[in-house]
Amino acid sequence: ALRREDKKVVAVVGAGLVGALNACFFAKRGFEVEVFETREDIRKAKVVKGRSINLALSHRGRTALKHVGMEDKQIVSKGIPMNARMIHSLSGKQSPIPYGKKGQYILSVDRANLNKELLTAAETYPNTKLNFDHKLQDWSAETGLMTFARPHGSKTQTQADLIVGCDGAFSAVRKQFLRRSRFNYSQTYIPHGYMELTMRPRNGEFAMKPNYLHIWPRNTFMMIALPNLDKTFTCTLFMPFEEFEKISTGDEVIEFFQKYFPDAIPLIGAATLRRDYFRLPAQAMVSVKCSPYHIGDKCVLMGDAAHAVVPFYGQGMNAGFEDCIVFDEIMNQFNEDFSAVLPEYSRVRVPDDHAIADLAMYNYVEMINHLILKSYIIRRNKMKCLSVADIPTVFQVTFTRTRYHVAVERWHWQDKVINRGLLLGAVGAAAGGFYLLIKNPPDINKLAITA
Ligand code: FAD
Numbered sequence: 001a002l003r004r005e006d007k008k009v010v011a012v013v014g015a016g017l018v019g020a021l022n023a024c025f026f027a028k029r030g031f032e033v034e035v036f037e038t039r040e041d042i043r044k045a046k047v048v049k050g051r052s053i054n055l056a057l058s059h060r061g062r063t064a065l066k067h068v069g070m071e072d073k074q075i076v077s078k079g080i081p082m083n084a085r086m087i088h089s090l091s092g093k094q095s096p097i098p099y100g101k102k103g104q105y106i107l108s109v110d111r112a113n114l115n116k117e118l119l120t121a122a123e124t125y126p127n128t129k130l131n132f133d134h135k136l137q138d139w140s141a142e143t144g145l146m147t148f149a150r151p152h153g154s155k156t157q158t159q160a161d162l163i164v165g166c167d168g169a170f171s172a173v174r175k176q177f178l179r180r181s182r183f184n185y186s187q188t189y190i191p192h193g194y195m196e197l198t199m200r201p202r203n204g205e206f207a208m209k210p211n212y213l214h215i216w217p218r219n220t221f222m223m224i225a226l227p228n229l230d231k232t233f234t235c236t237l238f239m240p241f242e243e244f245e246k247i248s249t250g251d252e253v254i255e256f257f258q259k260y261f262p263d264a265i266p267l268i269g270a271a272t273l274r275r276d277y278f279r280l281p282a283q284a285m286v287s288v289k290c291s292p293y294h295i296g297d298k299c300v301l302m303g304d305a306a307h308a309v310v311p312f313y314g315q316g317m318n319a320g321f322e323d324c325i326v327f328d329e330i331m332n333q334f335n336e337d338f339s340a341v342l343p344e345y346s347r348v349r350v351p352d353d354h355a356i357a358d359l360a361m362y363n364y365v366e367m368i369n370h371l372i373l374k375s376y377i378i379r380r381n382k383m384k385c386l387s388v389a390d391i392p393t394v395f396q397v398t399f400t401r402t403r404y405h406v407a408v409e410r411w412h413w414q415d416k417v418i419n420r421g422l423l424l425g426a427v428g429a430a431a432g433g434f435y436l437l438i439k440n441p442p443d444i445n446k447l448a449i450t451a
Pocket of ligand 1: 013014015016017018019036037038039052054055056057134135136137166167168169170171172173194236285302303304305311314315316317318319320
């Protein structure tokens, strides 16, 4: 991008996945981009603290990466394709459920690597500056003046024309929104926490089939596993907090796994399980919904800062990446006039982000309650029975850029069609049976003999 002297200053707060990608989008347009991140530069850090170790990257996220020329070499080649979900029953039986059509897959990518690549990509623009160890404390919606806490207790202030809040689920940028009138906000912690465990390679190979997202649904508990490039799997155990707390010794861990995930014990290893279960406490999961996403022409929220969703649809980052495309498209439409772009962005994007938050919450209930396989089979059979082409919601969400709220509307509509179709079918069958009965009444004597 060319540096244009007349260009405005855009401050991106948060250099996580969405902030780093967004910096590329703004830099590509030629803005003066300043990125502020509370952490040190993760490319130099010895230990990278983050949420999940790996993530499922799907169509929306990939499309956003493509917009800034990032999709192919650095990301896709380092991702592992997952063609289907693999359901592990208690007996150890494995049943695949495809996501989409044949040949379609989602990618398991390393969070830290993706974040590092995005930071490096942002830095290649001469009009972008990355500022680490800058924790946003406060900012003014009137002037765009931001105050940052620096290490060792010092503070710095700087001003921007536009502040883009990409500082995650507990956003400091969003705090200003909460002080204002007519800002809607809700946050819900689910009763489950999550814990990550590593499944090491066996004889130098993946311990399970690598091209699947493995799922162990067990009513109120669930475990999933995504493959990594080093042939390990990262297993994530989801469980109510009080269940996590009930387990306090290595023996109890093994007992618990024996009862619910027996096939995983030899794969993870009993000794590893005993040790790793106590390494870190279980982490909380929050769903945040708010609206609008902007204040005047000064500030806009994107990614988890605008919409933290529970991780059961694998869409949090994908939705955040799609935010960047949607904003970019509106920037084209309104010729980069922030006073028109920001309200339009809120108008267009809020219903979609709220829809994916709801879908993720719905999937939480389905996955945890072991309904995923059952509802897939029931739905597929219903569709076959009605000769209706099914376009599963998971396909539209994962493999298309169908607006999330439209995917939800179609899902409700399809459910209505299925239920009404089956009802009509049942009424039709009953009426047909009744007609045949009247036309050919059965021989009462024969019936009596049979009975
Ligand atoms: P974050 O990743 O939280 O980044 C925010 C950044 O802002 C951080 O770097 C933080 O240090 C910085 N920051 C915070 N406060 C300040 C401040 N005051 N000043 C300056 N900087 C600040 N999504 C998917 O699409 N697919 C998945 O498979 C998936 N799996 C998940 C599994 C789990 C267990 C969890 C918890 C989430 C998962 N997600 C997944 C969701 C995904 O992790 C998030 O949606 C994504 O990380 C959001 O990116 P973000 O940049 O908006 O926020």
